[in-house]
Amino acid sequence: MKVGVLAVQGAFAEMETYWRKKGADVFEIRQLDDLERNMDQLALPGGESTVQGKLLKDLGLFNPIKARIVDGLPVFATCAGLILLAEKIEDDGSRDETRPSQWFGVLPVTVRRNAYGRQLGSFRTVGTFDGKTDVPMTFIRAPAITKVSPEAKVLSTFNGEPTAIRWRNITAFTWHPELNT
Numbered sequence: 001m002k003v004g005v006l007a008v009q010g011a012f013a014e015m016e017t018y019w020r021k022k023g024a025d026v027f028e029i030r031q032l033d034d035l036e037r038n039m040d041q042l043a044l045p046g047g048e049s050t051v052q053g054k055l056l057k058d059l060g061l062f063n064p065i066k067a068r069i070v071d072g073l074p075v076f077a078t079c080a081g082l083i084l085l086a087e088k089i090e091d092d093g094s095r096d097e098t099r100p101s102q103w104f105g106v107l108p109v110t111v112r113r114n115a116y117g118r119q120l121g122s123f124r125t126v127g128t129f130d131g132k133t134d135v136p137m138t139f140i141r142a143p144a145i146t147k148v149s150p151e152a153k154v155l156s157t158f159n160g161e162p163t164a165i166r167w168r169n170i171t172a173f174t175w176h177p178e179l180n181t
Contacts, residue, residue, distance in 0.1 A: 003076075004029045004039040006065075008055040010047015010080055011176070018178035019043060032060045041074045044081025046140065046176055049113070052080055053103050066104050075170045082172040083143050086111045090146055107170055108149030115144030116174075127163060129156040136180040137163065143174050 003019045005012050007028035016026045027037055042065070044052075056062040069075055069085075077085055085107035116123070122140040129135040137158060145162045148154060155171070156164035164173040 001025065001040045002027070002038055003041045003043050004034065004037065005043040006045060006052070006056075006061075006081075008059065008061075009051050011045045011078075011178070012047075014176075014178045015043050015045040015078070029061065029065075030059075032064065035061070035064050035068075039073070041076060042068065044075060044077035044084055045178075046079030046081065049080040049083035049103065053084060056084075062104075066106065069104060069106055069169070072169045075172070077170065077172040078176050078178060079140065079142055079174060082107070082109075082145075082174060083111055083113060085170060085172055086143075088147070089113065107165075107167060107172060108152060109145050109165060109167075109172075110147035111143040111174075112146050113143050114141050115146075116142040125158060127156055127158040129164065137175040137177075138179040139175050140179075145174060 001024045003024045003026050005015050005026060005028055007030050019026045029035060084103050086109050087105050087107060088110040090110055090112040116139045124136065124138050126134045127137050145165065148162055148165055152165045152167035154162040154165055163175055
């Protein structure tokens, strides 16, 4: 399997290590030419979603990556990657806002940024993932999934709330599975 990891900001090195441990051939996506390589999957790491979105636009990567996602390229996203994919983001918990133009908006969920606290509020716990219990989960400034389309499958929960989903070609986590291996 060939995995292209978005490497413009954030925890891309940890994402690369995660996929290499799974036996994947990994390469970094930093500029438009990198998208010419064949890939079986795209990995969107954690980090700062606003910065990643801006860099995607500035580097000319946004539209080509979005087109590949819409065309069915499998995507594995954590934390900020989930935010980049979400259709809507909650504004202060009181209303939903359509995604700004610098984010893909292709995943039928609503998220609330930093819902589990700021950097100092980061934590490790265990939860349920795809039917397995006691799965280690690391939350770092994690978003919460507050609404999920009925078409999406909830893969993991923490305290009864969805923390990972699969919809069509996208698997997205609020937590960091790449930090638990």
